[in-house]
Amino acid sequence: MNQASFAGYDPGGFYDEMFRADGTVRPEYAYLLAQLEQIPREDFLAKQFAAERALMSMGITFNVYSENQGVERIMPIDIIPRIINGEEWKRLEEGLIQRVTALNLFVDDLYHDQQILKDGVIPRHVVESSRGFLPRCMGLNPPQGIWCHITGSDLIRGDDGGFMVLEDNLRCPSGVSYMLENREILKKSFPEVLEKAGVQHVSDYPTRLLDMLQYLSGKAAPTVVVLTPGTYNAAYFEHSYLAQQMGVHLVESSDLIVVDGQVKMRTTSGFETVDVIYRRIDDTFLDPQAFNPDSLIGIPGIFEAYRNGKVALANAPGTGVADDKVVYAYVPRIIEYYLKQEAIIPNVHTYICEEEDSRKYVLEHVEELVVKEANEAGGYGMLIGPKATKAECEEFRKRIQANPRNYIAQPTISLSRVPTHTEAGFEGRHVDLRPYILYGEKVEVIPGGLTRVAMRKGSLVVNSSQGGGSKDTWVLY
Amino acid sequence: MLSRVANSIYWMNRYIERAENYARFMGVKFNLILDMPPSEQEQWEPLLVANADNHLFYQYFDSPGRDAVLHFMSFDERNPNSIFSCFRAARENARSVREIITKEMWEHLNQVFLRVQEESGKKGWKMDEWQDFFNEVKMASQLFYGIIDSTLTRNESWHFCRLGRFIERADKTSRFLDIKYFILLPSIDAIGTNMDLLQWSVVLKSASAYNMYRQAFRVLRPEDIIYFLVLDRHFPRSIYYCLFQAEQSLMAISGKETKGNKAIKVTGKLRSELEFTDAAEIIASGLHEFMDAFQKRNNEIGAAIYETYFALKPVESFNGGAQHQG
Numbered sequence: 001m002n003q004a005s006f007a008g009y010d011p012g013g014f015y016d017e018m019f020r021a022d023g024t025v026r027p028e029y030a031y032l033l034a035q036l037e038q039i040p041r042e043d044f045l046a047k048q049f050a051a052e053r054a055l056m057s058m059g060i061t062f063n064v065y066s067e068n069q070g071v072e073r074i075m076p077i078d079i080i081p082r083i084i085n086g087e088e089w090k091r092l093e094e095g096l097i098q099r100v101t102a103l104n105l106f107v108d109d110l111y112h113d114q115q116i117l118k119d120g121v122i123p124r125h126v127v128e129s130s131r132g133f134l135p136r137c138m139g140l141n142p143p144q145g146i147w148c149h150i151t152g153s154d155l156i157r158g159d160d161g162g163f164m165v166l167e168d169n170l171r172c173p174s175g176v177s178y179m180l181e182n183r184e185i186l187k188k189s190f191p192e193v194l195e196k197a198g199v200q201h202v203s204d205y206p207t208r209l210l211d212m213l214q215y216l217s218g219k220a221a222p223t224v225v226v227l228t229p230g231t232y233n234a235a236y237f238e239h240s241y242l243a244q245q246m247g248v249h250l251v252e253s254s255d256l257i258v259v260d261g262q263v264k265m266r267t268t269s270g271f272e273t274v275d276v277i278y279r280r281i282d283d284t285f286l287d288p289q290a291f292n293p294d295s296l297i298g299i300p301g302i303f304e305a306y307r308n309g310k311v312a313l314a315n316a317p318g319t320g321v322a323d324d325k326v327v328y329a330y331v332p333r334i335i336e337y338y339l340k341q342e343a344i345i346p347n348v349h350t351y352i353c354e355e356e357d358s359r360k361y362v363l364e365h366v367e368e369l370v371v372k373e374a375n376e377a378g379g380y381g382m383l384i385g386p387k388a389t390k391a392e393c394e395e396f397r398k399r400i401q402a403n404p405r406n407y408i409a410q411p412t413i414s415l416s417r418v419p420t421h422t423e424a425g426f427e428g429r430h431v432d433l434r435p436y437i438l439y440g441e442k443v444e445v446i447p448g449g450l451t452r453v454a455m456r457k458g459s460l461v462v463n464s465s466q467g468g469g470s471k472d473t474w475v476l477y
Numbered sequence: 478m479l480s481r482v483a484n485s486i487y488w489m490n491r492y493i494e495r496a497e498n499y500a501r502f503m504g505v506k507f508n509l510i511l512d513m514p515p516s517e518q519e520q521w522e523p524l525l526v527a528n529a530d531n532h533l534f535y536q537y538f539d540s541p542g543r544d545a546v547l548h549f550m551s552f553d554e555r556n557p558n559s560i561f562s563c564f565r566a567a568r569e570n571a572r573s574v575r576e577i578i579t580k581e582m583w584e585h586l587n588q589v590f591l592r593v594q595e596e597s598g599k600k601g602w603k604m605d606e607w608q609d610f611f612n613e614v615k616m617a618s619q620l621f622y623g624i625i626d627s628t629l630t631r632n633e634s635w636h637f638c639r640l641g642r643f644i645e646r647a648d649k650t651s652r653f654l655d656i657k658y659f660i661l662l663p664s665i666d667a668i669g670t671n672m673d674l675l676q677w678s679v680v681l682k683s684a685s686a687y688n689m690y691r692q693a694f695r696v697l698r699p700e701d702i703i704y705f706l707v708l709d710r711h712f713p714r715s716i717y718y719c720l721f722q723a724e725q726s727l728m729a730i731s732g733k734e735t736k737g738n739k740a741i742k743v744t745g746k747l748r749s750e751l752e753f754t755d756a757a758e759i760i761a762s763g764l765h766e767f768m769d770a771f772q773k774r775n776n777e778i779g780a781a782i783y784e785t786y787f788a789l790k791p792v793e794s795f796n797g798g799a800q801h802q803g
Contacts, residue, residue, distance in 0.1 A: 059572070059587040231573050244576035255479050268483045268633065268730065268786045 006037065006419065009426055015161045015416040016428055017082060028085040028476055031197050035190070036080070047189045048421055051079050054188070060181050062234045076469035077182055078420045079189045082431060082451040083197075083474045092155070092163060092435065093445045095344030100151050100437045102335040103170065103322050107147040109338075111137045111318060121337050122330045126354070129405055130327060131375045132171070132320025134283060136290055140307060142316040143216045144440075149314035150209070150278075151437040152176070152450075155345070157416035164348045164413075166432065167328055170319040172280050175450040175470075176436050177238035180205060180245075182472040183448070199474045200447035205436070206245035212440030213246075213276045216312035222275035225249045225265065227256070229281050229297075239280050253281070258301035263311045276312045283317045325374045325408050326352060353400050353407040362400065362409040366393045369409040371400070384460070386412055415460055418471065420453060430454045432462050433473065447475040478633040482574050484787040486634055489570035489578075489586075490641030496563035497618035498649035499550055502528070502656070504611035505683035507604065509660075512675055521546040523659035527652045530558060547607060552597040560614055561597050564590045579628040582621070589617045636726040640782065643726075647719035648775050650706055651768040653683050658765040677702050684714045703764065704756040716771065720748040723778070730786075740778070740785040747774050 011019050018029045025033050036044070055061075055074040062073060084092075109116050110127060117124045127133055152173025154166040183202055187194060213224045228239035230252050243250035255265050256274065264271035281298075284291040290303035305311050321327060329350040332343040351358040351369070362369060366385050373381035383396045400407045417428030435449035451471040452462035462468040502524055510519055522541040525531040530549070533556060538545045552561045568590040575583050596610060622642070629635050657680050674697050681687040681702060689712055694701045709715040724744045728735060735741045759767045 056591070057588050058584060059575075226576075231569070236572075237575075240572075240575040244580075248576075249479060249482075250574075250576045251479065252481065255481055266480045268478050268480055 005041075006033065006426055009419060010428070011417070012428055014414050014428060014430075015157055015159055017157075017416055017418045017431070026085075028083045032081070032083065032190075032193055035193050044421070048079050051077050051185045051189055054185055055181070058181070060177070060237055062237065075178060076455060077185060078429075078453055078455075078469055078471050079186065080419055080421060080426075081186060081190075081472045081474045082418050082433070083476065084433075086200075086476045088163075089447065089475045092345065093447075095163075096151075096153065096435060096437050096445045097443045098335060098339065098341060098344050099153065099165065099168075099331065100148060100439060100443055102338045103151070103168065103331070104146065104148050104439060105338040106334045107170075107316075107319055107322060108145065110321060111140055116334070116337055119337070121333055122327070123354075126324075126326055126330075126405065127321060130321045130324040132283075132318070132322070132324055134291075134318040134321075136303070137316075137318035140316075140318070141309075143218075143309065143312045146216070146439050147316040148319050148322070149212060149216070149316075149439050151439070152434045153437070155433045155435065156348070156413060158348075158413045161416065163345055163433075165328075165331070165345050166348055167325065168322055168331070169434075170315060170322045171282070172315070173434065173436070174235045174238055174280075175434055175452075176205060176446075177241040178470050179436070179446075179448055179450045179473065180241075182450075182470060186472040194474075197474065198477045200477060202446055202448035205446055206242065208438055208440075208444065208446070209242065209278075210246040210248070212438050213278055213312075213314060215440045216314065217275040219275055223249075223273060224276040224278065225251045225274050227251055227253070227277050227279040227281060229253075229285070233280075235280065242278070253285075253297055253299050256299045256302070258299060258305055261301075261305055261308060261310055263299070263302055263305050274311060276314070278314050283320060286313075286317060323375075325350075325372050326354070326405065329408055348410045348413060351409040353404040353409065358409075359400065359404055362407075363397055366397055366409075368412060370412050371396050371407055371409045374406045374408065384412065412460075415454075415462075418451070418453070420455070420471075422457075427457070429457075430460050430462065431471065448473045478577075478637075480787050482577055483633065483637045484783075485570040485574045486577070486637040487641040487782070487787075489567045489574070490638045491645040492563040492567035492570070493586075493618050493621055494642045494645035494649070495558060496560045496567070497615050498646070498652075499528075499558065499560050499563070500611040500614035500618075501649075501683045501685075502653075503547060503550060504608060504615070505679050507608060507611075508682065509676070509679045512679075519543060520660055523656055524550065526659050527655040528558065530556065544602075547602070551610070552593075561593055564593050577634055579624070581624045581628050585617075585621055585624055589621075592617075633730055636730050639726045640723055640730075643719040643723040644775065644779055644782070646714060647716045647723070648772060650684055650714050650716050650719070651771050651775070653680050654703065654706060655765060655768050656680065656683075658768075673699075680706070686712060686714060700756045700760060703759055707759060708751060708754065708756065717748070717751045720744060720751065724748050727782075738785060740781040743774075743781045744778050747771075747778065 009019070011021065017026070018033065019025055052074065055077060060074060062075060106116065110133070116122060117127060148170045150173060152169045152175065154169070155163050156166050157163055179202055210224065214222055224246070225248055226239055226243040228236060228250055230236065233239070240250050249265065251265055257264055257266065257271070259271060263274045263277070265274055279286065285295060285297050287300060287303040288295040288298045289300045292298070302311070303317070306313050329347065329352050332347055335341060335343045351362050353359045353362055362371070366383070369385045371383040371385065383392060385393060415430040415432060418431050419426045420429040431451050431453050433449050433451050436446045438444045438446070451473045453469045453471055454460055454462045454467070455469045456467050459467065506524060521543055522531065524546060525534050525541060534541065534549055537555065538549065549556055550559055553559045554562060556562060568586050571578060571583050571586045625635070625638055629638070657676055660676060677697055677699055678687060681690050684706060686706060690702065690705050693705065705712060705715065707716045710717060712718055724741065727741045727744055731738050731741065
C-alpha cells in the first residue's frame, strides 16, 4: 500500500509550520501527521478531489474578468490545514485587539481634534495626502464611537517564526466566507482529526457579526442589510453568503433610497426603513452627493442620513486612511501614543521613503527590497527587488524620487511554509494569515482565519487574483 | 421583500418551467416520430412555430432539420429560450438571491446548469441520448419543485416561485395544444382517424396528462382532451388550474385588500372567464385562435405583475403605498 508520505519532504531552509529545522514534527501537527501517514495516497487524492468538487457545486467562486466575459473560478483549497497552537494564538489575539483598539482611537482622533498630528507623532501631510482620508468625515460621530467594525490584518511569519503584521485592512476585508466554507469542507475530509485535535470553532462568525451590527443601532430589533455592488463583483459570493447566514437582506444601491432623511429599501409592499448597513462597496461610491458628483452609482443622500445618526454604516467611511501603507509604518508609534504600550505584534520593518535617510537607503538597495505604493492592494503596484529586472528597479527609483510620499519599502521576507499537496507529492508552499477582528460591544478575534497559499512553487504572492489558494486554519485550544 | 429579489425569484421559476416544457416538447416529438409510418415526413417546424421561435431560427438556419432544431432548442446560446439559456438565466437569477432561497435550491440549480453546460459541448447525438437528456432536464425541474416544496417557508418568496411557475406553465400548455394544430395531417380525411387520435394522445403525454385523462374520461375524444388541458379544475397542468393557483398566490402576497391591484384584477378576470367557458365554445372559436388570444392575455398578466411588484417606482407614487404596508 502506498501511503501519503512525508519521507522526502524538504523544509528547504524556510520556517516550516509543520516541521522544525531538525526534521521533527511540531507538537500541534503531531496528531494530523500521524493520521496523514496512515492514509493511502489514493484516499488522500480522493479527499482533495472531493473538496475541489464541493467548492464548484456549492458555487463558491470568484469572478475574473477578461474582456467583457466573466469567468468563474474557485479559489483552490489545499486540504492540509494550517495549525496554530493555543498559546501562540493567545498572544496574537492580544496583539490584534491592541492594534485594532489603537487604530480605532487613531481614526476617531483624526476626524476630531487631531491631537496626534498636533503632537507631531505623524506628519500632518501624510494623513492629509492619504487617499483614504475623507475631509467630509470631520466631526462625525459614528454610532457607539466605532469606526473599524470589521478588520482583517494580514500576518506573516518570517525566518525566525515570529509573527509580523504585513498590512491592515480596515475598509472591506474579504475572505471570511472562505474561512467558514473551508472548515465545512475539512469537516468532511478529516472529521476524526478535527475532533481529536481539539480545534476552536469559527462557525458562529455570522452570529457574532449580526450581534455586532445590531449593537450599532439603538433599536430593539433593527433592520440590518448587506450592501453589495452586485453579482459582477469579484466577492459577490461572500456578500450573498454572509447575508444568507445572518438571514438579512442583500441589497444593491438601486434597492435603497433616502426618503425624508431616512434610508429605505424598495420592497413589494412599499418602502421599509433600514437601520444598519454592512456595506461592501467603497467609501466614494456610497453617495454621489457627498463624494463623487459624476458617479451614477450610490445612494444620494445616504451620507447625510449617516451624519444625522439615522443609519449606521459598517465599516465607517473614512477608515481607509489606516490602510495607507505609509500610515501603516507609523502604527507601532500610534499604539504607543494612545495606549502607552509597545506593539505586541511588530510591523515588518518599513522604510518610509519620505524620510531622507530611509529614502537614501532604499534607492541604494532597491534590488534587495520590496517596494510598495501607498494606496495599492491585491499585490498590485509593487516591486519585488530580488525578482525584478534592472529596468524595473530603475523605473521604481525614478518613481520614488518623483513622489516619495507614495512609497514604502520593506526587506524581502521569506514567508513561512506549510506542506501542501502537489503533483510531485507534499511540498512546502508559502503562506500568510488573515485573522478577522470584530469591534462591537467589545473587540473580538475569531479563532481561525484565512490562510492564503502561494500554490506556485517558489512564489511569495498569495493573492487569489495571482494564483493563490487557501487552507483551513486550525487554532487549537 | 425587495422588489428586485421578487423579480429574480419569479423569473428563476419561469425559466425552469420553460426549460422543462422545452424538454417535454422535444421528447414527445421523438415519440411521435417513432409511432409514425416510415413514409411520413418528419415535421420539426411545428415545434418552432408553436413556441414562436421560428423567426429567430431562420435567421441562422435555412431549413428545419432534426439536428438543427434540436440543437437550436436545446443548446443554442443565441436562442434565449433554449434549455441551456433557460438554465443559465435561472442560475443567474438564483445567484442574485442566494441569501433568500435555500442552500439546496441554489446547489441544485448550480449543478444542473454545470451538467447542461457539459452536455452542450457533446457532438454526434443519438436518438436515445436525446431522450435521456430531455428526461434528465424534466426530472431536474421536478426535483427543483420538490426541493422548494420541502425546504422553503411558505412566505412571499414561495408565492413568487409559484407565480412564475404557473404563469409560465399556463403559456406552455396552450402551446402543446397549438402543436396539434400546427402538425399537419396527411389529408382532411384523416381527421378523427387513428393518426389524429395518436397525435392527440401525444399531446396528452407531453403534458404528463395521459394517465390522468384516461382515469377521468377513458375514451380519447378531442373535445374532452381540450377540456382536460384547458379547463379541468384539478389537473396541475391545465390552464385553468395554473391561473387559479397564480391568483391564489397573488392574493397571499397582497392580502385580502386587493383594490387597485392590477395583477390580481387581470388574473382574476381571465380565470373567471375560463371558469364559465366549455370545450365546445373553444372548438367553435377555433382552437388556434383561442390559444392565441389566451397567450396574449397571459402576457398581459405578466406585464401587470411586473408593474405591480417589480418596477422601480419614483418616491412620489410610493408615499401613499408606504402607509398601509403590512
